[in-house]
Amino acid sequence: MKTYKIALLPGDGIGRDVTAAAWAVLEKAARLNGFSLDATSYPWSCDYYLENGSMMPADGIEILRSFDAILLGAVGWPRKVPDSVSLHGLLLPIRKAFVQYANIRPHRLLPGVQGPLRSDGFNILCIRENTEGEYSGAGGRVHQGTDNEVAVETSIFTRKGVERILRFGFEQARARRGKLASVTKSNAQKYSMVFWDEITQRLSAEYPDVEVTSYHIDAMAARMVMAPDSLDVVVASNLFGDILTDLGAAIQGGLGFAASANINPDRSAPSMFEPVHGSAPDIADLGIANPIAAIWSGAMMLEHLGEPAAAARVMASIEATTARGIGSIPGKDKTDAITASVLSALG
Ligand code: NAD
Ligand code: IPM
Ligand code: MN
Numbered sequence: 628m629k630t631y632k633i634a635l636l637p638g639d640g641i642g643r644d645v646t647a648a649a650w651a652v653l654e655k656a657a658r659l660n661g662f663s664l665d666a667t668s669y670p671w672s673c674d675y676y677l678e679n680g681s682m683m684p685a686d687g688i689e690i691l692r693s694f695d696a697i698l699l700g701a702v703g704w705p706r707k708v709p710d711s712v713s714l715h716g717l718l719l720p721i722r723k724a725f726v727q728y729a730n731i732r733p734h735r736l737l738p739g740v741q742g743p744l745r746s747d748g749f750n751i752l753c754i755r756e757n758t759e760g761e762y763s764g765a766g767g768r769v770h771q772g773t774d775n776e777v778a779v780e781t782s783i784f785t786r787k788g789v790e791r792i793l794r795f796g797f798e799q800a801r802a803r804r805g806k807l808a809s810v811t812k813s814n815a816q817k818y819s820m821v822f823w824d825e826i827t828q829r830l831s832a833e834y835p836d837v838e839v840t841s842y843h844i845d846a847m848a849a850r851m852v853m854a855p856d857s858l859d860v861v862v863a864s865n866l867f868g869d870i871l872t873d874l875g876a877a878i879q880g881g882l883g884f885a886a887s888a889n890i891n892p893d894r895s896a897p898s899m900f901e902p903v904h905g906s907a908p909d910i911a912d913l914g915i916a917n918p919i920a921a922i923w924s925g926a927m928m929l930e931h932l933g934e935p936a937a938a939a940r941v942m943a944s945i946e947a948t949t950a951r952g953i954g955s956i957p958g959k960d961k962t963d964a965i966t967a968s969v970l971s972a973l974g
Contacts, residue, residue, distance in 0.1 A: 640906025642700020648918030682716030755868025796862030883917025
């Protein structure tokens with residue numbers, strides 16, 4: 628029987644609950660589809676940091692490299708460890724080290740879910756650049772604590788990095804409805820974003836079958852709320868994509884519905900699958916986290932592993948669950964009840 632080796636990183640807060648839920652569903656889906664998933668779970672988290680002084684061991688990246696994929700819950704517990712320490716100690720280095728440059732985040736309403744817009748006519752695929760841009764970590768502070776203090780955070784956009792994410796976006800658009808929205812702020816940011824627009828323009832000649840439109844990030848935020856049905860594939864930089872995908876989560880009914888795949892398209896290292904949301908300290912330990920985003924992310928993992936039938940089975944079970952009104956209204960159903968419903972819908 629084919630077996631895939633999966634590294635589980637439940638992380639902090641509700642990350643633990645939703646990863647357990649996703650794992651139960653994925654294991655059963657694998658069994659029903661004639662393959663198996665072999666999990667190794669690592670406790671790397673803010674608690675781990677408090678005990679060991681780092682978010683993961685020094686060879687953490689090398690440990691993860693041997694897996695077929697990584698399933699992550701959420702990282703961050705700001706009351707114990709500053710976010711700038713925890714995220715730069717675990718989540719962000721994995722995305723960079725494994726060149727997971729394409730972050731795919733789908734936004735659509737599941738059956739029975741009422742988003743704030745009450746519109747079921749949209750199906751947006753956000754493609755977020757995931758390894759450079761505003762998250763490059765280049766910068767510093769001088770004259771700290773004085774009136775003359777200056778803080779600099781430099782965004783780094785490379786031709787290679789911008790070209791590959793735009794090409795990825797064009798290819799996704801080509802495989803869907805043929806529309807690509809490229810997001811910048813080139814009216815104000817005259818180096819990096821003009822550079823991005825120029826590359827978009829140049830690549831568009833290679834994809835005559837794709838209708839490409841450049842939008843400014845502010846106008847795109849309004850469009851996603853006012854006319855989400857006018858969008859197909861949306862490609863954006865690291866920070867802009869981060870913000871737009873929480874907005875995307877909101878229009879699809881809440882953070883608990885938004886899935887995400889950090890993809891290494893060359894398959895030179897493992898890809899990582901995780902919900903868009905964080906550790907949700909405000910609801911951790913209440914047993915009410917919506918596991919659907921994590922389960923959906925798991926379906927994206929199965930698709931990536933080359934098991935599309937199992938992925939489709941998981942998606943159909945999520946949809947059967949929300950269509951029955953279970954998990955469709957944020958906060959109404961417990962994590963366990965939603966998970967049990969998805970599990971029984973699997974067959
Ligand atoms: P968050 O996404 O954790 O929570 C935002 C709001 O959405 C909260 O009100 C929360 O209760 C709600 N929410 C989130 N997921 C939910 C779910 N599955 N079901 C129901 N409600 C849900 O964002 P935050 O509060 O800004 O961040 C909390 C911590 O998580 C911080 O440390 C942050 O840095 C971290 N974070 C990590 C990731 C990640 O690991 N990928 C993503 C985002 C935030
Ligand atoms: C996400 C998260 C992360 C990001 C944070 C926790 C660093 O918000 O995955 O969307 O900004 O990438
Ligand atoms: Mn985010």
